[in-house]
Amino acid sequence: MINERYALQEVFTPTQPARANFVERKNVNEKLVKALVTPGKQIVVYGHSGCGKTTLLVNKLHQFYEDHIVTRCTNTMSFEQIMLNGFDQLNPFYNIEQVKSNNTKISSAISSEYALIKAQIGGEYSDSSETKMQRIIPPQLTVQTLARLLGEAKCCWVLEDFHKIARSEKTKLAQSMKLFMDMSDIYASLKIIAIGAVNTAREVIEYDAEMRNRVAEIQVPLMNAVELTEIVDKGQQLLNFSLRPSVKKSIVNYSNGLAAVCHQLCFNICFAAGITETLPERVMISDKELQQALEAYIEEASDTVKSAFDKALRQRKRQYENGKLILQALIKADISGARHSEILAEIRKKEPGYPPSNLTSYLHQLQTEKKGKLLRYDSASGKYSFADPIYRFFATAVLAQEPGSVVSTLQDNFIISLSDEMKKSLSEMIVKISKDIVTTYIQSTTSGSTSF
Ligand SMILES: Nc1ncnc2c1ncn2[C@@H]1O[C@H](COP(=O)(O)OP(=O)(O)OP(=O)(O)O)[C@@H](O)[C@H]1O
Numbered sequence: 001m002i003n004e005r006y007a008l009q010e011v012f013t014p015t016q017p018a019r020a021n022f023v024e025r026k027n028v029n030e031k032l033v034k035a036l037v038t039p040g041k042q043i044v045v046y047g048h049s050g051c052g053k054t055t056l057l058v059n060k061l062h063q064f065y066e067d068h069i070v071t072r073c074t075n076t077m078s079f080e081q082i083m084l085n086g087f088d089q090l091n092p093f094y095n096i097e098q099v100k101s102n103n104t105k106i107s108s109a110i111s112s113e114y115a116l117i118k119a120q121i122g123g124e125y126s127d128s129s130e131t132k133m134q135r136i137i138p139p140q141l142t143v144q145t146l147a148r149l150l151g152e153a154k155c156c157w158v159l160e161d162f163h164k165i166a167r168s169e170k171t172k173l174a175q176s177m178k179l180f181m182d183m184s185d186i187y188a189s190l191k192i193i194a195i196g197a198v199n200t201a202r203e204v205i206e207y208d209a210e211m212r213n214r215v216a217e218i219q220v221p222l223m224n225a226v227e228l229t230e231i232v233d234k235g236q237q238l239l240n241f242s243l244r245p246s247v248k249k250s251i252v253n254y255s256n257g258l259a260a261v262c263h264q265l266c267f268n269i270c271f272a273a274g275i276t277e278t279l280p281e282r283v284m285i286s287d288k289e290l291q292q293a294l295e296a297y298i299e300e301a302s303d304t305v306k307s308a309f310d311k312a313l314r315q316r317k318r319q320y321e322n323g324k325l326i327l328q329a330l331i332k333a334d335i336s337g338a339r340h341s342e343i344l345a346e347i348r349k350k351e352p353g354y355p356p357s358n359l360t361s362y363l364h365q366l367q368t369e370k371k372g373k374l375l376r377y378d379s380a381s382g383k384y385s386f387a388d389p390i391y392r393f394f395a396t397a398v399l400a401q402e403p404g405s406v407v408s409t410l411q412d413n414f415i416i417s418l419s420d421e422m423k424k425s426l427s428e429m430i431v432k433i434s435k436d437i438v439t440t441y442i443q444s445t446t447s448g449s450t451s452f
Pocket residue numbers: 013014015016017018021022023024025047048049050051052053054055056231258259260263
């Protein structure tokens with residue numbers, strides 16, 4: 001018996017925080033909730049892109065907080081501009097009509113203070129677009145004032161991508177966190193929650209040693225197989241369809257920790273099967289629909305893949321083709337990736353003198369935006385792997401020297417559920433798309449100016 005109807009895009013959300021199909025993250029939940037309800041505790045949430053930081057926060061804030069505002073940081077934003085963005089976003093809380101309707105008791109004194117500062121700043125309510133951020137911040141809008149305005153509105157402040165801001169501005173952020181902590185005596189809910197990339201945990205503390213113990217640093221790990229399975233199960237339940245157990249297992253295995261990939265595959269499967277909302281009767285997905293879904297998935301990713309490989313494989317002429325050697329070694333490892341020592345051992349089968357320092361340096365570079373962010377490092381397992389599982393197919397198509405290797409990578413990634421016919425058709429597609437990458441790569445290596 002289905003009680004509620006959901007649209008496909010509410011259930012599988014590859015590009016948005018999951019709500020209807022949110023699964024609890026047991027291993028971080030307790031820590032995050034504890035930090036959220038501890039007055040004065042400031043929070044840094046960090047982890048790999050796509051590990052679920054935003055989703056987790058959105059859902060938990062909803063459960064434990066009256067309200068929050070979000071400021072998205074960019075590398076050109078000064079701390080003053082970040083403050084101004086926070087100030088602007090408080091506008092609805094100090095809008096007289098709105099205050100009346102949601103019954104929040106904000107004193108008239110503080111409301112007029114907001115109005116006064118707003119008048120001095122001038123201009124309309126602005127979003128974070130940079131042209132609008134050129135306004136001058138008046139002396140009255142100090143961090144203390146902003147904290148008071150947030151506190152009165154019982155609102156906490158989320159800073160997305162805080163790792164992007166310049167060093168000097170991070171110092172100011174750390175100092176503001178300290179001030180927020182001190183002011184939590186008056187406003188228990190006052191809090192800054194900074195969301196950052198992996199390896200940025202210590203940044204706030206490094207900038208202000210006094211913040212040690214006062215900031216909860218919460219690492220959101222990649223999703224484990226149990227959590228990913230729950231996304232598929234819950235989705236099947238909400239939309240009323242069924243996948244063969246082997247297909248479900250394959251999706252989980254292939255997603256390799258990334259919930260977005262899991263959502264995308266399930267979305268494509270439902271789309272191919274014509275499921276746009278909760279079905280009145282349970283439907284079983286056929287192999288034909290699965291194949292269509294996977295083809296669409298590969299096709300949709302092709303531009304991103306081409307651009308990532310293009311960045312990764314361009315390099316000035318060097319003694320070793322570092323990137324190529326690393327990617328070739330990683331293809332040999334299983335989907336979970338390989339440790340530094342294992343990659344080194346694999347490369348040395350071909351290049352016995354290959355220096356470990358080269359490996360360290362290029363493993364780092366291949367994780368940067370400049371080099372296409374092809375790889376990721378998981379500190380829990382100590383392994384490097386492809387940042388998106390689809391890169392593994394393409395790396396195989398471009399760099400593996402054995403014929404048939406794309407088919408075996410498909411088999412390895414999707415484990416058991418693909419028929420021979422499906423594997424053949426998918427690998428042909430991958431090889432076809434890879435031709436462009438191979439052409440660019442070969443051109444760039446033979447020109448002599450660019451090679452790994
Ligand atoms: N707990 C969860 N339950 C179900 N789906 C989730 C969960 N967490 C994340 N997802 C899904 O995973 C994808 C990535 O999540 P999210 O955007 O929260 O990651 P992120 O860590 O904030 O990434 P980025 O660093 O790129 O901002 C989204 O498609 C989201 O719907």
